[in-house]
Amino acid sequence: MNVLSELNKTSGVRGSMLVGSDGIIIAADLDSTLQDETVGALSASIVASVGKAMERLHNESPRQIMVEAEHGKLFLTDAGLGILTVVAEKDVNIGLVRLEIKQALAKIRGQ
Amino acid sequence: MLTVKAEKKDNKFQAALDYLVEYRGVREAAILDRDGLLVGYCGAGFSGAEAFAPLSLLMLHNIDAVLERLGENKAGSVVVKTVDSWLTIQAAANLILVVRASSEADDLLRVRIGRAADMIRLHVQEKYPLQVD
Numbered sequence: 001m002n003v004l005s006e007l008n009k010t011s012g013v014r015g016s017m018l019v020g021s022d023g024i025i026i027a028a029d030l031d032s033t034l035q036d037e038t039v040g041a042l043s044a045s046i047v048a049s050v051g052k053a054m055e056r057l058h059n060e061s062p063r064q065i066m067v068e069a070e071h072g073k074l075f076l077t078d079a080g081l082g083i084l085t086v087v088a089e090k091d092v093n094i095g096l097v098r099l100e101i102k103q104a105l106a107k108i109r110g111q
Numbered sequence: 112m113l114t115v116k117a118e119k120k121d122n123k124f125q126a127a128l129d130y131l132v133e134y135r136g137v138r139e140a141a142i143l144d145r146d147g148l149l150v151g152y153c154g155a156g157f158s159g160a161e162a163f164a165p166l167s168l169l170m171l172h173n174i175d176a177v178l179e180r181l182g183e184n185k186a187g188s189v190v191v192k193t194v195d196s197w198l199t200i201q202a203a204a205n206l207i208l209v210v211r212a213s214s215e216a217d218d219l220l221r222v223r224i225g226r227a228a229d230m231i232r233l234h235v236q237e238k239y240p241l242q243v244d
Contacts, residue, residue, distance in 0.1 A: 042177045049173035050191055053166045060193040067174055069183040095218070 003107045004029040010100045012092030014072065018108065019043050020082045034087060043076055043085040064101075066094070077101050079108050123234040127208075127227040128153035134223050136216030138196070142231060143168055143207045150206060167209040171200050188224075203228035204235040 004016045008029055015030030023044035028036040046065060054062050067074040068090075075086040075097060084104060088097055124142050131140040132153045139154025147168040152160040175185045188201040197216070201208045201224055208228050212220055 038181065042181060046174055046177050050170050050189075053170045053173075054191060054193065054198070057162055057166045057198075058193070058196065060196065062191045062193055064190075064192040066190040066192075067178070067186050068188045069178055069186055071183060 003104050006107075007086065007100050007104045010092075010097060012089040013097065013100075014087045014089060015039075016084065016086045016104075017043075018079060018082050018084055021047065026082050030087065039085060039087065043074075043083055046074075047076055047078075047083050064098075073097075075101060077105065079105055081108070084108065122151075123230060124151040125153065127151075127230040127234075130230070131210055131220075131223055131227050134212075134216065134220055136213045137220065138211050138213060139163065140208070140210045140227075141167070142203075143209065145205060145207070154211070163209065163211070167198070167200050168207065171202075171207060199224055201225075201228050203231040206231055206235065 004018070004027055007013060007016045015034055017028035017030060017036065017040060018026040019040040020026055021044055023041040025036055025040045028040070030036055030039060046067070047062065050062050050065055054060050061078075063078050065076040070090070072090050073088045073092055073094070075088065077084045084101060086097060086101060128140045128142065128151050131137055137154070139152070141152045141160055141163055142150040143164045144150055147165040149160050149164045170191070171186060171189060174189055178184070178186055185202065188199060191198045195214050197212055197214070199210045201210075208224065208231060210220070210224055
């Protein structure tokens with residue numbers, strides 16, 4: 001998918017994928033150190049658990065989740081037909097990634 | 112009256128929460144321990160601290176479990192954005208800082224959250240030095 005490869009050109013982005021809410025991969029372009037199936041399943045798992053908690057808390061569903069871990073950042077964004085997952089390095093420019101995600105979402109929704 | 116003032120001044124957790132809640136758009140902020148118990152709370156949100164604390168911790172636990180499977184350590188912070196609000200869950204020493212803000216709040220809030228987490232870390236380090244990782 002062109003949209004993902006464009007997104008991956010952003011400095012600090014290690015890969016991206018589009019995954020269904022059931023964890024099934026729609027498209028993936030991750031670097032070789034990351035396993036598509038694992039990242040896909042775990043992305044869906046995070047979105048489902050955060051979604052449940054947010055609904056109980058404020059009756060709202062999450063649009064974007066950003067997780068900062070020791071070795072990197074994970075951006076999970078509702079893309080309508082699934083979840084757009086972006087794996088990035090720890091010191092990535094968050095604003096730039098968010099901007100690129102926004103543009104990618106517009107393309108995905110327009111497709 | 113003087114006693115109350117002195118107590119308030121000495122409560123550095125509350126000072127960190129006040130520092131957050133005075134920022135534009137921030138609705139509520141809480142400090143939890145790793146068992147989901149409320150250490151401090153400030154704000155006028157409708158969710159109330161009773162639901163806010165355990166559900167935020169539940170989210171963090173679920174994310175940590177997922178990260179562990181990816182070979183990562185625990186999450187340093189989690190930011191959840193919804194249509195009109197955002198929730199930040201930030202680890203601070205052996206405690207957890209949770210902040211809920213409306214879309215009115217800007218990205219500078221991240222700086223405040225970082226500073227408040229530092230205030231909490233420092234206070235824990237000073238008061239309970241053996242419990243800090």
